[in-house]
Amino acid sequence: MIKAIIFDFDGVILESVHVKTKAFITLFSNYPEQIDQIKEFLLKNGGMNRFEKFETIYRDILQTEVATEEIELLGQEFSQLVFAEVTNAPFVPGAKEFIESNSRKYSLAIASATPEPELRRIVELRGLSQYFSSVLGAPANKAQNLLKILSRHQVKPIEAIFIGDSRADYEGARKAGIPFIARVVPGSDVFDGIPVLGAIEDLKGLDAILRTCL
Template sequence: MNGVPQPAVAGLNGDAPTTEAVIFDFDGVIVESADIKTEAFIALYKEHGAQAVEAAVAHHQANGGISRRKKIRHIHREHLGIGLNEDGLEALCQRFSRLVESAVVDCAAVAGAESFLAAHHRRLPLFVVSGTPHEELMRIVDRRRLTPYFTAVFGSPPEKPPTIRAILRRHGLAAANVLFVGDARTDYEAAAETGLRFIGRVAPGTASPFPAGTAVIADLTELSL
């Protein structure tokens, strides 16, 4: 594809290489929280008017998997003409966290997620690599009582590729034998950059953000190793 790296092909029914570990994105893969994050961007920008809200939602939805800090800084600079200093950015990020954290704790799990984790966590390492701020993500995973299922949980910063490389080094894993399950184009790109196999989660009724030919599932009931 014009020289752009692509993830290794991931089979769904035993036709892929041996899986030594699985890395999951969190929002939209383990929990059905995509709409919660969208509503938070609406709440954050509604005081700036309808055009700002529309721009914020469009940027958020086009950049799934990117940290909210980057999104908020970009939206303020490009659509409001406001350059945020660190204190201003941190205040907005904290406000965003207050809007979403408890809602993500309480939202539904993606179908099949909890049963998959329960069935596989004792036989191979399972990880979360997410764009959610690390401390917030750790609290959410703990409050949902998912911590025992994961070998480790990583939020942002840093971005996903360096986190994935650190996981591979620390656990002695071959990239070609690690599967990344994500729901955003940035997840696909992180898998491509680090040499992982990839399966995309595309919720029913939503358009796939992935290139043609990408292996996709509707939920984790369709994920088999």
């Protein structure tokens, strides 16, 4: 029996992935020859927190050393670039309706790679705080936050579902032992060959998949 449903945030509750991709491209606009590589990296590594992405881009793509202070400054600039747009991003179809209709039926939680204070502010500004008993973000990773949510809600991994849109989300669920439902954007091959519990284009189809789990 499913007792808890845990959501990633960007790309699962809000259609905000493109906002953050655009911010990365803006921050690295001085490296036009590497932009395509950076875009490809971002596409394949949704779910990784922004600081890890900065470090990986500098190390593996730009092949340049970067100081911790510079990473922190990039994080501040990134927040300034994305906060307003994410706050105004549309909901993934079906997300708001599902959350509002099911917050008493299930324990609802969020596990995101967004820095937790920023995530909590956005959730509050979108009028969603009342529906979630846990809202967890970076610096903890997905698996750590998922395990923390299980402990707080006193549910077993098999009694929870995690809904995400990236391989990092899937890996976090796998490490925590939680069944995983993939939100798959049409045309994406992110989850090809991955044994997910179910795949949905938006959250309108979530109720139907959950009924098969009861």
